[in-house]
Amino acid sequence: MSQHTLLDGYQMPAVGFGTAGLRGIEDMRRIEQALSNGYRLLDTAYAYENEGTVGQAIRNSSVARDQVTIQSKLPGRDHSYGKALRTIEESIMRLGVDYIDVYLIHWPNPKENRYIDAWKALITARQTGLVRSIGVCNFLPKHIERLEAETGVLPVVNQIEMHPYFHQPVTRQFHKEKGIITQAWSPLGAGEGVLEEAVIAALASKYAKSSGQIVLRWLFQLGALPLPKSRHSVRQQDNLNIFDFTLSRDDMDSMSVLSRKDGRLFDQHPETFSDI
Secondary structure, eight states, X not given: OOXXXXXXXXXXESSOEEOTTOOHHHHHHHHHHHHHTTOOEEEOOGGGTOHHHHHHHHHHSSSOGGGOEEEEEEOGGXXXXXXXXXXXXXXXXXXTSSOEEXXXXXXXXXXXXXXXXXXXXXXXXXXXXXXXXXXXXXXOHHHHHHHHHHHSOOOSEXXXXXXXXXXXXXXXXXXXXXXXXXXXXXXXXXXXXXXXXXXXXXXXXXXXXXXXXXXXXXXXXXXXXXXXXXXXXXXXXXXXXXXXXXXXXXXXXXXXXXXXXXXXSSXXXXXXXXXX
């Protein structure tokens, strides 16, 4: 699989597996199945309440721990320095691992204005070996600029909502200039009609691919790292099988026009949303 090289020199698979909402024994088997199907980046979060499920799936699989990139996230209620470090330790224990590959701040929660303290805790966690790489989710460029100004440390990734209705060109350009990898959550539009768009269906026919593969390839060619989720083995495989074709420039542009002024599918603007 293609890889992205992070600012800190580590590499990350170009497609990851989202695990939000996957909990319990049956879903543990679905995650184990995803590993068997070739996924090597698993995205979880403290708030998903499934770090134990993810960790058990890895242990049950035939894939060695050091071949899997585990990514988790800090919840907003734990943005103070001390709480953040304890939460990272708790995540490690829930996952049943010695360290976490990538740890992110889940939301900036600017009204609480504690994300700098949280970021300093992540820096400490990296220095002490609790985590390998550190990043953020749902941060606006101005939030990242403040992280850099006050700590001198940039996140290696920023995971943002990104799909054909909302592909965030300004934020992506900022990431490109800073060397930050853009990760895309809800890359397939969370069942809100993206895959039924006529232009996407036409491209699926043209390239003999599924609509989901067209969207994920489009995201990949935009430089983003998509994190699709599926409980179904065939779809898991399809979502990973996007590296044997290339969308033309015109076809890329035809999808980009689907963008809406505010195409967010959820009422979660980083300027005002709080996950506390």
